[in-house]
Amino acid sequence: MSLRRGMSLIETIVAMAIFAILIVMIFPALALLNHNNTISQDILEATYYTQQVAERINEVSLSSDSDKQMIHDALLSDGFSYTTNTYVKFNDPYEITVTTFDVTDSENLWRVVIVAENDASDYSQVEMVVRLSAEE
Numbered sequence: 001m002s003l004r005r006g007m008s009l010i011e012t013i014v015a016m017a018i019f020a021i022l023i024v025m026i027f028p029a030l031a032l033l034n035h036n037n038t039i040s041q042d043i044l045e046a047t048y049y050t051q052q053v054a055e056r057i058n059e060v061s062l063s064s065d066s067d068k069q070m071i072h073d074a075l076l077s078d079g080f081s082y083t084t085n086t087y088v089k090f091n092d093p094y095e096i097t098v099t100t101f102d103v104t105d106s107e108n109l110w111r112v113v114i115v116a117e118n119d120a121s122d123y124s125q126v127e128m129v130v131r132l133s134a135e136e
Helices: 009-061 068-077
Strands: 081-083 086-091 094-102 109-117 123-131
Touching: 009 068, 009 094, 009 109, 009 123, 068 081
Parallel strands: none
Antiparallel strands: 081 086, 086 094, 094 109, 109 123
């Protein structure tokens, strides 16, 4: 018997078929990873916007003479529009909504809910209670 060197055509075809099967099995996982990464980035960006608004409200409320009007003015100066306890700002692609509620039993507390949402329903929500130092 003689020694043969190299690969035959059959061996090459079998190796390519095994490689193709592996690629077909791995591709959906890679596509899913990419999709999840995109969603995570969108949610992280929405969280960034809500956090920025929450920090702005907190900054204004910590001033020694803060009241609801000061927070109202700060949100309007940041580009929000106002309608009945709700502030709305469009920051492409997100719609940022700030809703305020009076906390019962206290005139110095204000409950604030901040939501950033885009068309793909990726959103972030931050809720906070703001203590105002001055009573109205």
